[in-house]
Amino acid sequence: SLSLSFLLSHLYFDLWFFADRRLTEEYEIEATVTDITYAKSYGGVFTVKTEPIGDAPLSRYRLRVRADTDTASLSLGDHIRFRAKIRSLGDADGEVSNLSLYAGGYSGYVTIDNYTTLFKDNSYPGRRLSLLRFGVQDYLEKVGGEGSPLLAALLLGDRSDFSGTVKLDFQRIGISHLLAVSGMHLAVLSAFLHRLLLLFGVGKKFRVGITSLFALFYMALTGFSPSVLRAGIMLLLASLLFLFAGTSDSLTSLSVSVFVICLFTPYAVFDLSLLLSALATLGILIAPKPKEEAKHPIRRLLLSSVIAVFLSFFAVSATLAITVFVFGRVSLLSAFTTLIFGFLVEVFMILGVLSLPFGYFLPTEVPLSFLSDLILRLAGVFSDLPSVYIAADFPLTKILTVILTVAFLLFLVLKIRHRKSAIALLLILFLSVFVSAGISSCLAVSEERVDYRSDGESEECIFVTSDGEVATLLTAGGDSGTVSAYLTERHITEIDSLIFTSYPYRAAFFLRSVTSAVKIRSVTFPIPRTNEERFLLHTVEEILSEARVECRTTAPDATLTVGDTNLRLLSGDGFTLVTPKTKIAYFSRSAEADSTATRAALLGAKTIVFGLSGRKTEKTDSFNPQRTSASLILLTKNSVSVSEGDTRVFLARGGRLLNQPTKARLDR
Structure with missing residues (x-):
């Protein structure tokens, strides 16, 4: 899927990511403001989508702009004109990493001393979505109490009210993905909506249709982030298959969704959230499932616990290569904390969604504040444990990670008779990666x-x-x-x-x-x-x-x-x-x-x-x-x-x- 999108969009890549090489002079540029990082009286940083620049064909670029002038009146949808020379993304003053800029589809970076507003487009879709998003945020603050920052992070991906310490705690225990809106969040909300409709006796096809409409709304509310987009397309494809063919195929839905995203937005291959989301989903899909359900309640609970452990193990294994080679750090608690905090976050999100219609009538801020405090305190307790977050950029650790990834892919594509032995081998390789990283980290700090x-x-x-x-x-x-x-x-x-x-x-x-x-x-x-x-x-x-x-x-x-x-x-x-x-x-x-x-x-x-x-x-x-x-x-x-x-x-x-x-x- 990724390889084919690379081949089909190679020309697209060239035109999008080398704007500073194609346009080497200073140009007068007309553009539309599509995103605002901040806009103050002393300056601002924002994103624009340009009109064709000069005589260059296919030169509608996405640029990151730093303005050293008054931008307080700037708003989404504004059509502006400025004169500047397009520079490389590497000159972006270290505001964000180059990888993040590439993943966002940026083609260059410009600095300006002044600009002219040509006109304001009040009907710009992005402005309306932004107003809707701000309205939801304000409402969450009213009904969520002290739990509103966590609720806004989980439902909308807004982490601005979180301190750096909270983000570090989640990173050290391997659950940073819970704070970033992803396919998991859409899956939790969609599943809850589906069960709620079932409770009210809504027919199956109507349930599928309503859930699909909700997925479209949620994708728009979160700004069509690649990971949510992947989950949304998967859900829509599964819904279409069910409505018209009476069946579903999760692996096909996953492949098609990633292919569609990469075809129309080829820069998405740089988006780590998309890759982590797709690989984690792949790991969950190929994890072994029980053939029969247990009838006894205790046996059913034990079986559910074992399944949850396997799903967590396969999800972490599928994404371990990116964690080791890109981030160079691993959490020894990731498989364990993903289970615990995944459950707590799911309960918190469902309670938060229920507070939206009933928040003004019921004291929902009390349970939301309690659960939010419990999640943050638990994250702090686990984060304070010594040596839970270790370096992984060691040669031996990288070699073992490559072997584990190859074995994982073979487990996916080959028809294996002795699956229990294969799973045991994957588990041994998985543990060896963490053991090698732990020993190497200890040796690194033991030197006088x-x-x-x-x-x-x-x-x-x-x-x-x-x-x-x-x-x-x-x-x-x-x-x-x-x-x-x-x-x-x-x-x-x-x-x-x-x-x-x-x-x-x-x-x-x-x-x-x-x-x-x-x-x-x-x-x-x-x-x-x-x-x-x-x-x-x-x-x-x-x-x-x-x-x-x-x-x-x-x-x-x-x-x-x-x-x-x-x-x-x-x-x-x-x-x-x-x-x-x-x-x-x-x-x-x-x-x-x-x-x-x-x-x-x-x-x-x-x-x-x-x-x-x-x-x-x-x-x-x-x-x-x-x-x-x-x-x-x-x-x-x-x-x-x-x-x-x-x-x-x-x-x-x-x-x-x-x-x-x-x-x-x-x-x-």
Whole structure:
């Protein structure tokens, strides 16, 4: 299905995804606004569908636009004109990933300083759907109480009211797909509607017809997202087969639905939600089903539980290759939590749908708030368990994943006599993927090492891994880019201790960002000395409390322990690290060069680092290498890789290492 759509739409691909190569000059572009990310008085980001540009054939592109001008009056359906040069999607300022832009059918990226509104189209279908969507959201807030954010996420895919911590919790326990509107949500709602109509005695053909109309409405309400579209087309095809042929074929419906989507929107092959949805559905369809139903209630319950486990196992197995190769992380609890939270979410969604007609008459916000709180609390409890979310981008894990995927496909296409043995083999391969990932992750953090990383401008970090524990020391405030890059490089998914040696003014922004991306157990600050530091600490404590992270303060010259490494913070804006193998001394440029603590820190230090944080003094004469036993001295603004056994003195400046600098160079 995917291969055929590739062949039929190859020309389409070329014309859509290389707009910046076809149109290399600046053009005057007329376009219609089809989506708005945000539109404020100071600027905005939105999506447009262009009219043909210049004399180029088939040049009706979908562009992502960043406007550095007043966009507060912008609305869906507006026809606008602007002048710009189309740039590559790689220039989109890192707002979203390139893969997401490709999956959305974007052809290029433009930035504009001004635009002209030609006219407003109040009859634009997208505007009416948007108004309907906002109306449903407002109604959900009224009838859902405290459960309305989760209800909006499950029914409409709106996760804007969720904190980064909630999203991280769902990611760590392998149920992020529950927060993204997909075919599962449409299936739950359609099945509930079908049973409700059956309860009222509606005929079978009428039930099928009404359910099909509901599927069309729900696809439009959710913006025709690929995964919902796949499920909707499957349901419509199954309905047509039943109405006109009296039969159904789920595998054929799945294949045709994916083919139709990829044929008319070829960029959908980049949409991970579509691939995950289709593969998970495929896994569920080929999972073994019992030939006979149990008559005894207890046996029926046990049989249903076994079937649910098999369905979860096959669904996770079918999508494991994408999880490992694309995301590089796996949750050890995914198969288990999918069962538990799948049931809770289904109950919550049905209760939410029932609240729509009865919310004004019955106190539906009470059970909705209770269930929402239960789901979020359970997700937090499972997420806080150690090592539940591990790296999977290891060679052995990838090889085993490929073998499992091939075996899974063979199970699909071959007629196997001994199905129980085949299923046992799939289960062994499935477990071996997680075992190999777990062992490799443990080995990755068991290595004793200290790493220095810097972006040369605003961020400077020292990473310590010792006896299975991971600590990050921040000596200069910045964004979380350096931290994220290092954790990905080292296959680390959790930080045991995040330690600030001072109070950078961007600490609150940094923590809000990093706690949404990685699990942190504790954060440590020095005891505040000024009112500004006390205010910043209070702000930080609120952020960390929401993220369920312990906040600590420590006195100057106190010793902290990370595995087998002792860390001592210095009052002069520095610290020493004493590992079983070496001693490292770090000083900022504002460190007190002649203090007693500084002189004590120099004694026995094998490596001395002068960091970029602090700009009060440029003194280096007190750190003459002849007065210390140090074998390596770094004055650096960039990340530098060094070998511990090197006995020469280096000076790093601008990323260049100068071998054995003269005394004059060192002073300068």
